[in-house]
Amino acid sequence: xxxxxxxxxxxxxxxxxxxxxxxxxxxxxxxxxxxxxxxxxxxxxxxxxxxxxxxxxxxxxxxxxxxxxxxxxxxxxxxxxxxxxxxxxxxxxxxxxxxxxxxxxxxxxxxxxxxxxxxxxxxxxxxxxxxxxxxxxxxxxxxxxxxxxxxxxxxxxxxxxxxxxxxxxxxxxxxxxxxxxxxxxxxxxxxxxxxxxxxxxxxxxxxxxxxxxxxxxxxxxxxxxxxxxxxxxxxxxxxxxxxxxxxxxxxxxxxxxxxxxxxxxxxxxxxxxxxxxxxxxxxxxxxxxxxxxxxxxxxxxxxxxxxxxxxxxxxxxxxxxxxxxxxxxxxxxxxxxxxxxxxxxxxxxxxxxxxxxxxxxxxxxxxxxxxxxxxxxxxxxxxxxxxxxxxxxxxxxxxxxxxxxxxxxxxxxxxxxxxxxxxxxxxxxxxxxxxxxxxxxxxxxxxxxxxxxxxxxxxxx
Ligand code: UD1
Ligand code: MG
Numbered sequence: 001x002x003x004x005x006x007x008x009x010x011x012x013x014x015x016x017x018x019x020x021x022x023x024x025x026x027x028x029x030x031x032x033x034x035x036x037x038x039x040x041x042x043x044x045x046x047x048x049x050x051x052x053x054x055x056x057x058x059x060x061x062x063x064x065x066x067x068x069x070x071x072x073x074x075x076x077x078x079x080x081x082x083x084x085x086x087x088x089x090x091x092x093x094x095x096x097x098x099x100x101x102x103x104x105x106x107x108x109x110x111x112x113x114x115x116x117x118x119x120x121x122x123x124x125x126x127x128x129x130x131x132x133x134x135x136x137x138x139x140x141x142x143x144x145x146x147x148x149x150x151x152x153x154x155x156x157x158x159x160x161x162x163x164x165x166x167x168x169x170x171x172x173x174x175x176x177x178x179x180x181x182x183x184x185x186x187x188x189x190x191x192x193x194x195x196x197x198x199x200x201x202x203x204x205x206x207x208x209x210x211x212x213x214x215x216x217x218x219x220x221x222x223x224x225x226x227x228x229x230x231x232x233x234x235x236x237x238x239x240x241x242x243x244x245x246x247x248x249x250x251x252x253x254x255x256x257x258x259x260x261x262x263x264x265x266x267x268x269x270x271x272x273x274x275x276x277x278x279x280x281x282x283x284x285x286x287x288x289x290x291x292x293x294x295x296x297x298x299x300x301x302x303x304x305x306x307x308x309x310x311x312x313x314x315x316x317x318x319x320x321x322x323x324x325x326x327x328x329x330x331x332x333x334x335x336x337x338x339x340x341x342x343x344x345x346x347x348x349x350x351x352x353x354x355x356x357x358x359x360x361x362x363x364x365x366x367x368x369x370x371x372x373x374x375x376x377x378x379x380x381x382x383x384x385x386x387x388x389x390x391x392x393x394x395x396x397x398x399x400x401x402x403x404x405x406x407x408x409x410x411x412x413x414x415x416x417x418x419x420x421x422x423x424x425x426x427x428x429x430x431x432x433x434x435x436x437x438x439x440x441x442x443x444x445x446x447x448x449x450x451x452x453x454x455x456x457x458x459x460x461x
Pocket of ligand 1: 009010011012013052054075077078079080081082083084102103104137138139140152154168169170171196197198199225
């Protein structure tokens with residue numbers, strides 16, 4: 001179908017979040033709730049997406065500013081879901097089907113929406129419903145003895161008998177826009193909450209002889225909304241469990257699926273092992289046979305086949321993805337920052353920080369070091385405690401270390417500086433000038449010796 005217009009309701013207050021941030025901007029799986037819904041609307045190829053803003057409208061609109069396909073309409077004041085839709089219909093064309101979604105129901109799946117749209121088929125009112133043992137608080141789907149849907153009654157307006165109905169309305173419907181437009185003009189607010197209920201359109205559809213159909217699902221997480229921090233955390237777990245299941249179905253071995261957090265996109269090759277308590281953010285790609293140790297945080301990185309990331313390693317390429325070659329070994333306790341590019345078989349050990357630097361195949365920095373704004377050639381051995389002094393207080397400068405150089409422990413390389421291929425730097429050197437290929441450079445105080453040196457003794461009182 002090419003005539004789907006999505007309206008996402010996001011004007012509500014979210015009082016129970018007790019937060020200054022609008023509810024739909026709270027994050028789930030590293031993304032705003034509203035962004036999940038927008039992404040799903042994208043999957044069903046909606047021809048337009050309209051977000052109804054109200055509470056915190058400026059913040060919500062600012063969060064959407066870069067999304068050219070998404071328009072916003074303000075609803076001020078907020079007089080109910082029907083009133084929200086009244087603000088939207090002037091922007092919708094009569095030849096379409098309106099799909100109503102909620103900005104705080106983030107995990108609805110596109111397949112479910114496709115099924116609902118198929119049921120609507122451009123002429124029926126299609127409601128997404130859920131059979132649940134806990135219907136309290138929701139609108140109930142009321143059916144006649146022939147099991148035809150005749151109304152939705154809100155929890156606060158429901159009789160004791162209606163409250164026992166286990167089929168609830170999810171807040172999601174697909175409706176022919178030309179019919180919706182007329183029904184919305186007939187709404188009133190004579191109900192327990194003195195609100196204009198969108199759900200009242202069901203009565204009008206029945207009165208007009210329009211077919212009303214309910215598509216019932218039983219996966220509660222798809223239609224669960226976020227109203228409180230407790231619900232947000234519960235839905236986060238449901239989301240993470242689902243990510244873990246999808247990865248395991250592809251063959252990824254997770255030490256414990258309940259201790260994995262994917263806050264973005266994790267793309268995996270085959271034979272991957274991920275130990276407990278790892279967090280993946282942004283876009284991360286793992287090649288075949290990669291092993292990730294426990295307690296790693298990895299963001300925006302591409303990791304080559306056979307590479308091992310040892311425990312407690314932090315990798316974040318931010319907006320410049322980090323690339324790590326094959327059969328490399330990173331960590332434990334390593335930190336890779338933006339602009340890092342590591343070749344095959346590179347080793348980065350404990351308490352080594354690398355920023356904006358390229359290390360060629362087989363280069364090693366194994367202990368307690370800083371590599372910043374530097375280029376290291378193949379097989380360079382960067383000793384324990386070596387520092388690139390890349391910052392003069394005003395500008396950053398580059399260090400170039402050609403292939404096969406050995407830099408002795410605790411040396412400082414004062415940039416800009418270049419170390420010639422195959423050279424050696426003596427431990428504890430402060431290197432301020434370029435070094436020649438193949439040479440030994442020692443740049444520290446010469447060792448002196450005073451024979452039979454007597455240490456001072458304490459004076460007697
Ligand atoms: C609504 C449904 C209820 C359903 C439930 C599912 C109505 C009258 N009731 O109830 O049948 O079981 O969702 O979760 O529709 N919103 C606005 N403007 C408003 C009011 C709400 O944009 O003036 C937005 C909210 O931000 C939210 C959505 O609409 O995204 C639903 O509003 P909410 O107040 O949570 O409705 P419920 O009482 O939960
Ligand atoms: Mg609600």
